[in-house]
Amino acid sequence: MVAWTLQRVTGLLLLFYLFLHIHTISKLSQGPAAFNEAMATFHSPLFKLLEIALLGTVVLHALNGIRITLVDLGVGVQKQRQLFWIVTVGVGVLVFLAGAIPMFIFAVLKV
Amino acid sequence: MELNITLRVARHPAPQGQAFSEFRVTLEDRMTVLDALFQAHRKRDGSLGFRCSCRVGMCGTCAVYVNRIPRLACSTLVKNLKSEIVTVEPLPHYPIIKDVAVSLAPFFDQWRRVRPAFRPKKGDMPGLALIRKDSKFRQLAPTKRDCITCGACYAACSFTGMNAQYLGPAAINKAFLRVLDPRDGDGEERTKILDDSLNGVWRCHTQFNCTAVCPRGIDLTDSIVRIKRALLRPGRLFKA
Numbered sequence: 040m041v042a043w044t045l046q047r048v049t050g051l052l053l054l055f056y057l058f059l060h061i062h063t064i065s066k067l068s069q070g071p072a073a074f075n076e077a078m079a080t081f082h083s084p085l086f087k088l089l090e091i092a093l094l095g096t097v098v099l100h101a102l103n104g105i106r107i108t109l110v111d112l113g114v115g116v117q118k119q120r121q122l123f124w125i126v127t128v129g130v131g132v133l134v135f136l137a138g139a140i141p142m143f144i145f146a147v148l149k150v
Numbered sequence: 151m152e153l154n155i156t157l158r159v160a161r162h163p164a165p166q167g168q169a170f171s172e173f174r175v176t177l178e179d180r181m182t183v184l185d186a187l188f189q190a191h192r193k194r195d196g197s198l199g200f201r202c203s204c205r206v207g208m209c210g211t212c213a214v215y216v217n218r219i220p221r222l223a224c225s226t227l228v229k230n231l232k233s234e235i236v237t238v239e240p241l242p243h244y245p246i247i248k249d250v251a252v253s254l255a256p257f258f259d260q261w262r263r264v265r266p267a268f269r270p271k272k273g274d275m276p277g278l279a280l281i282r283k284d285s286k287f288r289q290l291a292p293t294k295r296d297c298i299t300c301g302a303c304y305a306a307c308s309f310t311g312m313n314a315q316y317l318g319p320a321a322i323n324k325a326f327l328r329v330l331d332p333r334d335g336d337g338e339e340r341t342k343i344l345d346d347s348l349n350g351v352w353r354c355h356t357q358f359n360c361t362a363v364c365p366r367g368i369d370l371t372d373s374i375v376r377i378k379r380a381l382l383r384p385g386r387l388f389k390a
């Protein structure tokens with residue numbers, strides 16, 4: 040239930056991010072000034088924190104998606120619960136921290 | 151020293167507008183939720199409505215929602231719930247008859263739809279059917295046929311709640327037993343029902359709630375996954 044709910048919540052968040060991303064990139068068609076202005080909003084520490092949150096969302100959704108794909112292929116169905124907690128959450132947290140810590144230090148604290 | 155728990159039982163229709171009746175129940179040794187219900191029924195309120203039959207986890211009659219998880223009341227030890235308050239509600243996704251007793255009609259409607267009865271391919275055979283020891287049927291069937299039709303899996307699945315026409319885990323698992331059986335002759339009809347894009351196996355999103363609550367320990371999601379894969383490779387699991 041936790042895994043299923045998490046996949047849907049992260050999926051919706053990523054959908055929202057996708058629209059935001061496409062909207063920002065589309066500014067390229069309006070020339071370099073417009074694009075640079077749009078990108079400037081993403082330099083603030085708040086947005087850097089949101090980027091860290093995005094990393095977490097992507098990692099969870101991707102690793103859980105791999106688990107679901109494996110289950111659909113009939114691999115690891117009996118061990119799916121362990122797959123979720125050890126791989127999706129365990130490995131996910133490690134990958135997240137590997138990215139989030141440097142991002143936090145260099146982009147948010149601006150050391 | 152007497153230990154007590156609070157037993158909250160959903161009422162339907164609600165007497166005096168109270169959706170739940172509360173009882174202080176004295177904890178007895180190895181007390182099950184069913185024991186607690188009986189204590190409340192005998193000592194406090196004889197109008198409490200709940201179902202039971204065998205009391206030993208064999209018949210599936212006493213399936214109820216205990217602290218929001220479908221369980222057999224007779225097989226759930228109160229102390230294992232590790233909770234001061236035990237809330238018993240009717241299984242979700244079923245029409246309520248009285249208090250925590252529900253009608254299993256939605257469950258059996260889907261059960262019937264998969265043609266659960268065995269129909270042999272050939273009529274009367276002169277000899278015994280040979281089932282090889284290394285066949286999928288011989289290996290998998292013992293792990294799938296213990297279903298006591300308690301209805302817990304159907305209650306646990308989010309998708310039966312959203313779509314009353316979805317087959318549900320138990321019906322699909324029953325169908326899987328027939329699909330595996332090389333002697334069965336109903337493969338073609340059954341395949342069409344299982345393969346239905348709106349209400350067949352494709353409505354399963356591998357939530358695994360069914361497997362988590364099955365009191366017989368049947369891996370229901372596994373049955374559904376196997377059928378999905380077999381449907382994508384016609385002729386692999388059975389011959390029409």
